Amino acid sequence: MKALVKYAPGKGNVEIRDVPVREPKDDELLIKIKYCGICGTDLHIYADEFPNSPPVIMGHEYCGTVVKVGAQVRDKWQVGDRIVGELHTGACGTCYLCRAGKPHICDHKLALGSKYDGAFAEYLTLPAWLAHHLPEDIPWEVAGVTEPFAITTHSLIERGQLGQEESILITGSATMGLMSTIWASRLGIKHIIIAGTQMDVPLRFPLARELGATRVVNVQEEDLESIVKELTEGRGVDAWVECSGSPAAIASGIELVKKTGKVILIGLVGPETIPIPWNSLLYKELDLVGCFSSPPSSWEKALAVEGEEAPKLRKLVTKIIPLEAWQEGFEMLRRGQAVKILIDLEA
Numbered sequence: 261m262k263a264l265v266k267y268a269p270g271k272g273n274v275e276i277r278d279v280p281v282r283e284p285k286d287d288e289l290l291i292k293i294k295y296c297g298i299c300g301t302d303l304h305i306y307a308d309e310f311p312n313s314p315p316v317i318m319g320h321e322y323c324g325t326v327v328k329v330g331a332q333v334r335d336k337w338q339v340g341d342r343i344v345g346e347l348h349t350g351a352c353g354t355c356y357l358c359r360a361g362k363p364h365i366c367d368h369k370l371a372l373g374s375k376y377d378g379a380f381a382e383y384l385t386l387p388a389w390l391a392h393h394l395p396e397d398i399p400w401e402v403a404g405v406t407e408p409f410a411i412t413t414h415s416l417i418e419r420g421q422l423g424q425e426e427s428i429l430i431t432g433s434a435t436m437g438l439m440s441t442i443w444a445s446r447l448g449i450k451h452i453i454i455a456g457t458q459m460d461v462p463l464r465f466p467l468a469r470e471l472g473a474t475r476v477v478n479v480q481e482e483d484l485e486s487i488v489k490e491l492t493e494g495r496g497v498d499a500w501v502e503c504s505g506s507p508a509a510i511a512s513g514i515e516l517v518k519k520t521g522k523v524i525l526i527g528l529v530g531p532e533t534i535p536i537p538w539n540s541l542l543y544k545e546l547d548l549v550g551c552f553s554s555p556p557s558s559w560e561k562a563l564a565v566e567g568e569e570a571p572k573l574r575k576l577v578t579k580i581i582p583l584e585a586w587q588e589g590f591e592m593l594r595r596g597q598a599v600k601i602l603i604d605l606e607a
């Protein structure tokens with residue numbers, strides 16, 4: 261089969277190769293991949309800025325159809341089942357985190373698409389415990405964005421426990437910021453302020469408005485602080501969701517949250533240490549909520565609402581391309597010309 265392989269360490273070293281299909285073991289499924297989305301992480305793996313173990317097939321945001329079922333998992337799975345699947349391959353299943361339903365942060369996790377063969381391929385051999393049945397009302401294009409949607413579900417709902425807020429600030433308007441906007445809108449939050457930069461003006465800001473943002477702010481042209489203060493009677497927002505990983509956004513955001521407010525942390529920063537106004541966290545009695553990846557529970561919650569949110573989620577898919585055009589897809593994402601690009605492995 262053809263697959264997109266990171267074949268050696270270092271910058272680049274990615275190409276389409278012909279690789280064998282691995283037969284599923286007793287507790288595995290063989291999946292014929294329909295779509296696999298390109299993620300910011302894939303750009304970092306390409307640039308060798310994210311841990312990876314070459315040679316490895318890239319791609320971790322996938323959906324597809326079961327074509328073979330291991331002997332031990334035939335009670336739950338059948339040939340023809342449509343699935344989406346998690347990327348927490350390697351998680352041990354026995355440590356205190358795995359037992360608590362948190363395999364996504366298990367020390368032994370070797371994530372699919374970076375340290376374990378992934379889904380930019382015609383077929384994926386997948387441990388069955390990572391698969392979820394795809395409800396019938398969810399089209400393939402929407403199934404293809406389930407993984408990032410599960411991350412925001414975990415961050416805003418499971419970790420952040422959002423629901424009662426009247427105002428929310430979202431910094432960063434790429435996939436995480438836009439999906440957080442969908443959730444904020446779904447929760448009925450009155451003021452949904454999303455901040456970004458000049459790069460977001462052509463594509464992402466108009467999208468943010470369509471998804472429910474009540475105010476978009478280009479921080480390179482407008483003063484975010486005065487806008488937030490004006491919309492919140494000078495108090496600051498009830499909750500801040502940081503999706504940008506930008507040191508400037510992180511350093512200034514704490515002052516934009518009201519006393520007793522909540523800070524939900526999603527955006528990863530580079531290797532640098534970010535100075536933050538530490539005492540403000542104390543004086544204002546802020547709740548800081550660190551979030552990473554997506555446990556199985558968040559996938560179930562995401563899939564439960566994906567059918568209803570399908571029209572909005574579908575808008576995040578800017579383009580669907582064949583595997584041969586992967587370089588063009590990576591480049592569009594790098595330039596901010598796309599939110600999500602799906603690779604069609606059947607094209």
Ligand SMILES: [Zn+2]
Pocket residue numbers: 299300301320321407408
């Ligand atoms: Zn991803």
Ligand SMILES: [Zn+2]
Pocket residue numbers: 351352353354355356357358359363366367368
């Ligand atoms: Zn574990």
